[in-house]
Amino acid sequence: MSERANLSRSPSGGRGFSYEVIARRYRPRFFEEVVGQEAVSEALQQAIVQERLGHAYLFCGPRGVGKTSMARIFARALQCPEAKAGVPCDSCSTCERIFRGEDADVLELDGASHRGIDDIRELVQHVKYAPSSGPYRIFIIDEVHMLTREAFNSLLKTLEEPPAHVKFVFATTEPEKVLPTVMSRCQRCDFASIAPSDIVKRLAQICELEGASPEDGVLVRIADLARGGMRDSQSLLDQLLSFSGEGPTLEDLDRITGRISQARLRELVGVAEEGRTGELIPLLGEVLSRGTDPSVLLEQVVEYLREQLHQGVGSDWGDVEIERNLLAQEILQEARQRMRRIDRADIVLELALMRIGTLSDLVPLAELRRSLASAGGGAEGTLPSGGPGAPRRSAAVPSRSEETQRPVSVEKPAGSSSAPRVETPGARLRRGFEEKAEARVVVGKPATVVPGEDSADPKARLFEEVSGYSPIVARRLRQECQLLEEGGKLRLSLSPAAHKILTTEGQFALGRWKKSCQQEVEVIVDSRLSTESVETVSIASDEDSEPPEIVSRAAEIFRGDLIDGGQRSPRRQKATEARPEVLEGERE
Ligand SMILES: [Zn+2]
Structure with a gap:
């Protein structure tokens, strides 16, 4: 049970042999120095002041947010002979020994590397001995969820009837893996992720003490990379200062973290x-x-x-x-x-x-609607957003008047670390894809033999399987596959693009589906199934008359989401040239 942090390291960047890592050197010594964990500090201090101590505590929270530091400060507050109102003196030998992890009454065990029953038995042996100097014997077990079941059970016996002089502090990043019987005997303290701004503030203090002045943005980037972990952020700062001296740049940071410029x-x-x-x-x-x-x-x-x-x-x-x-x-x-x-x-x-x-x-749905609407009155009746024939899925689609008002609301988050809360565009976009797939049927996609609606049928299972690996590929597949059953054999026809995806990165999804079919499956490429040719065929099939304006217009717009459009038909090219304003993005 020795100190786990590195005690020394090789000299670099002009630092001497006695150099201690930053995370250790700037480890908090008092409750209020544990950044971002005020609630836990307050609760523990109050417990000491009011003499309402539990005999076991479970510290839960992400890695590097101060759980072990807090455990040692708590131990000092309990053991320091000079402590007042739950505040250790920080100058007596007990305080110093505990801070360094060298006190005989405060034993630390790393549950990740000492997870077996023998390790716990050895620890439990110590429980019965009276403390050598302070009032308590304190056992700190880090990563307690890593203990084996036998080890947990052995610990449980002690937890059920602990001697009055024993305190346990368990720390874990995964509380759900701690046995409920152990959990129920502990007072739980939840540690929060540390706000990036708090990390930046602390790193700036450390830089000042170290005489370093990093380029603008370096500390923010470090806080970002450390994802709320103070220890990780300090380790990274440490590496950076060792690598580039006192004026580290963003480029230096990219280099040591293996990122590109x-x-x-x-x-x-x-x-x-x-x-x-x-x-x-x-x-x-x-x-x-x-x-x-x-x-x-x-x-x-x-x-x-x-x-x-x-x-x-x-x-x-x-x-x-x-x-x-x-x-x-x-x-x-x-x-x-x-x-x-x-x-x-x-x-x-x-x-x-x-x-x-x-x-x-990409062409967004709202624009598609507007284009269709401007192409002719009542045109949107052919889309599933209204009308008696609208499929069930369109229930979630806002009315056309809502769409034309472009109700985009995007909130910028207060903290820069949290994901942006975007209200509608993503969902609307996905609906747009689905509606395009359905609208394509209106344009004239050939009917398939296996309908793919019932979850028991092979086609539905194929979509499900592919969806599990990639919803985007599944959406594409819905438009570019055909499944036929012939003499007890399934024949899956795929467009060249869909075939390529499902035989390379999607091969596992396809393999699983094949296995689930329990009959022979043949997979063939059929270039007629590519979305490009479906449109061309459907428009060109009526040789005698020009297609209705709305159809060719729709076909142009649907071209907007093709993943690898092949050769366009002369008719399509002509149409594109005639109305370039309808199309989004660059054309090859
Ligand atoms: Zn002291």
Whole structure:
């Protein structure tokens, strides 16, 4: 049971051999110095003053927010012979020994590395001995949820009838894993994540004491990266000062955390957003070949998009920009989850960035409606937002008058760390995609044999399976697949694009679905199923007469969400040239 923090480290950045890490050197010595945990400090101090002490405490909260520091301060307040009103003197030998983790009456155990029953038995042995100097023997067990079940049970016996001189302080990042029987015998104290502004304030104090003056924005970035953990933020500051001396820059911080420079990031996101795939692949390859971790890069892109969104909604962004940004973030969230399941994180990231490029073609629902409405009176009757034939899903769709008022409300959060609360655009965008899929049927998508409505049928299960891996791909798939049953055999026809996705990154979803079918499944590519050709076919099928204005107009607009449009038909090109103002984004 020795001190777990590093006692010394190799000299660097002009620091001597006796150098102590910052997190240790600036460890709080008093209750009020534990940043952001005033409620817990107050409760513990009051318990001491009013002599209403429990015999076991459970400190719950994220890592690095001061649980162990608080446990030691609590121990000092209990043990210090000079303590007054729950405040340790901080100058006697007891205070100093406890602060250093060297006091014989205050025993610390790391539950993560000493999780077995023998470790706990050994600890319990100490319980029966009277304290050597102070009034109590205090047992601090960190990461207590890591203990084995046997170890917990062994501990429980002591917890049921503890000697009067014994106090337990357990700390955990995962209280739900602590046995309920243990939990019920403890007084629980919940530690909050520390607000980034509090972390920045503390880091600034430390920098001043260290004689360091970091570039603007460095401390904010550190607080961001540490995600509410004071200890992590101080460790990072420590590394940074060791790396770059007294004037660390943002570039230095990027370098030590394995992140790419802001200029590079801006370039990469720009290329991705504009759908310049030809440039994206080599650029990403170059960045990753320098050892950048794809998951770290993904987080950087997410942060970058969030910053863009915050700035955008505060300035002149319209619906389209907001919706595009939200959808891009959604793509990255999916990629983040997929990275945990798939070895090739680089491929997941590459595909995600390529998909973001397809958003440059996005047309929002409101605009689609307006375009249709201006194309002819009563045109919106063909969309599922009204009329007797409207599908159930459209119940959530606001009326057309609401849409034309563009009720976008985006609140900028008070703290910069929390996710933006965006009221409607994302949800509206998703509805837009769904409605487009349905509206496409109105335009003339060929009927499929297997309807895909009943959850027991194979098509519904396919959508479900693919949806679990990517809602975006599932939406696309709904429009670009056909399932036929022939002689006890299933034939799944996919558009070339859908086939490509489901045989590469979506292969596990497809594999699971195939297995669940319990009959032979054949997967074939059918280029007629690509959304491009569906429109072209449906418009061109009526050779004798021009399609109604509304149909060709709708077809143009639906082109807006195609992921990889192939060759456009001459008719479509002509239509595009005739009305360029309808289309969003750049055309190749
Ligand atoms: Zn003292």
